[in-house]
Amino acid sequence: MELTYLRTFREVAKWGSFTKAAETLGYAQSSITTQIQKLEEAYGAVLLERYGRKMVLTMAGEALLQYANYICRLHDESKEVVAKQSKGTLSIGTIETLASFYLPAYLQAYRKAYPDVNVAIQPGNEPFIIDAVKEGALDIGIILDPPFSDPELDCSILREEPLVIIVSPDHPLAGQGEIGVEDLENESLILTEDGCTYRAMLLKVLKSNQVTFKLSYEFGSLEAIKQCVTYGLGIALLPRIAVTEEVMAGKLAAIPFIHPECKFYTQLICAKKKWKSKAYVGFLELLSGGAREGDSDAGSELSK
Template structure:
């Protein structure tokens, strides 16, 4: 069993793509296939299934991944201890939901790449529930969430910034010109919502139910961009983070409704596992993140 095989397996498990893994590791795809096959033969189990262009870990692959992650972390730690000089290198695996990836993190990634060109950033877009699991399972080093304040025994959090939410409609929506709204105004309206495991979707469901709306006509989306385009097209009402709406609000493509959202308390936060060894490259990324985003 070779370190390069473990690195290939770990990267493939992170990207779920042979072509992306080959690009990240500067291999041709056939080399990736050969290394995985050799590793499977040595272990005597099948680690992954290739379903079209997508890679899915088998049960054995899922069980083997934490061991591969630990070995690679130990190797990287040993390299850092034995190296006295030279450019900072390594890989940092980052996870975030769609909103933070699109509207908060690009400037951070650009600055970090300029300051630490030798460190590879591997980004994994994940849903709300998957983000915390990715830390606990060792699939990510650092994740960014938009959530209520997080108190966890095994996860460490760093507050970055509070986020304001807006309830928006298109300019020609029947509620757009209203200076005041009551809960009855929302009856028979169409709501365009994020998926149910999204933190602020959960808040919205609980809040609107408490205020007397017992049934909603809703369309559910996995993409905030899709929700915005449907709002612009006049298909309904959406509750979204203001960071995702700045352009549309400024250009008059959507209108914020006069609905009190002062009790919505969500913030952008950076999370990592308390027991994870923080490599120099991970520490550098976290420091740049705090400097850039706080």
């Protein structure tokens, strides 16, 4: 049975007239008559009867009207919710650095725009995130990589993410304006976990330049890495945004790492075939808008 018939039935019941219902709905009167007849056939009952010049509901019609009102109200509500995409879950895969130091201000702004959307952050390394987005297990991926492309994904650069060598303030390298790969000769390195793209880059350039180093520690935690560097247990390569507070507090020194392969960008990836809801598009636009406003100012502006 078509929802249209129930809407027509409600209008006839409201006005007590086929003619007035036809005028309101923009139908021919014969169409109104046909729809009511089909509705009565479907229910096997007379729903309306004529009293003088007015159509009034029978007992069966009175009972159906309650359901018709309820069904039409639910339908209108469902259209509104689907159109707004104001409910549900948005799953985002990203690395710890971006989850901790890049996303929070954007998530705050997104919550204001879509308060009923649950955002699920899935931490992981870049290979995991890329595969999960391709498979549809994640809606969106935010990665830190050299410029990335894939035929199955829409990829966009949000901003460049400078990498720095962090050392304790009393380390000999702390006073340098920049650090090249040759400066890392015989240094004790504290590395991020295997699968981290900038770890792989660092090891590659050290090997290709035949730089000798000591691998002191490996951690999957940025906080553990920063603490170990603070205590003079080695030096590490991290994104600058991850160490801003410690540098300002004088706990760490951060020196730009200069190398042609050390060009990393925060990038947004999503599957080309994925259906994009309004809430989904809203998050993409929020990130892209922040990137256009400027790397350093976007987050602070969003959090106001």
